[in-house]
Amino acid sequence: MDLSIGEVAERSGLSVHALRFYEREGLFANPVRRLPNGRRIYHEEDLEWLAICTKLRSSGMSLAMIRQYVELVRQGPGNELERLELLRRHESDVEAQIGELREALDVMRHKVRIYEDHVARGEADRLWNPSHRDAARTGPHQECRPSEGA
Amino acid sequence: MDLSIGEVAERSGLSVHALRFYEREGLFANPVRRLPNGRRIYHEEDLEWLAICTKLRSSGMSLAMIRQYVELVRQGPGNELERLELLRRHESDVEAQIGELREALDVMRHKVRIYEDHVARGEADRLWNPSHRDAARTGPHQECRPSEGA
């Protein structure tokens, strides 16, 4: 029924340190209660909440933003539009992130293909080496140009 | 022809501080030369290289990994397979990142839809508020469950 910090750490994947840290940072939806001896007690709902937090974290939501969200939730009903706005804001952040990643991926795939071609043809050593700038002028330079990559 | 650190900063989007920092960290493909008075001089190739670096950075490649790559490039021809391996490694990192982001996006879209529905129906205040745990037992709880989100 009641969970110790150690159990929650194990089941949430967060360290006990991180759990105490999250608590100090005000990231728990409901306040963490204590046993008479001062030890923290958690419940299943806390684990569920932590699962949400780690999902949001994994999408790059900052602890500060999670805290804003938690604060809205703790204020109780009536601010759903604000919560919605916050989520939508992060949603578009994540979409932008994905866009950037995909772009970088394209660049890298292009690089990889160039290397593969040249390695396959045994011509690898004709790739431009930017530390020998001359090569860029005298030989073919398939490297280190923004259009082609290094 | 020759570019000052200020010009490079402006055109690369990096600060002059960051440029000096990158240099200390060994992230330049060719060593940064100096004028007799000690000032750094850069060239177009450096800008091109920086553009690549910022692209890699934007996909989350660490400076350490960029440095590894630079070192391979500086060693000259012969290690193309290592470069390839490094790029492929990061490529799959990025793919994994995109996967995580998409997952988180799904979760959030689900949350957003729940909020929208309830707000639209004027039933927003029946969403579960995790700081009043009773509500989770007495009323309908469409919130803060890992399956449904908060």
Place this chain on the structure above:
DNA sequence: CTAAAAGCTAGAGTCGTATCTAGATCAATG
């Protein structure tokens, strides 16, 4: 000629997100 702007170095500070340490207490086990 002077004042502002740009550059230099070495090193300190910042921010976010944890993680670890020391020293104390409490709980469970042989």
Place this chain on the structure above:
DNA sequence: CATTGATCTAGATACGACTCTAGCTTTTAG
């Protein structure tokens, strides 16, 4: 009962990636 392990607090430390400061020299504009 004594050890071991879990927990507590407060505060220190780490790490990545910058960012800024102080104090000095050089360049440029008026």
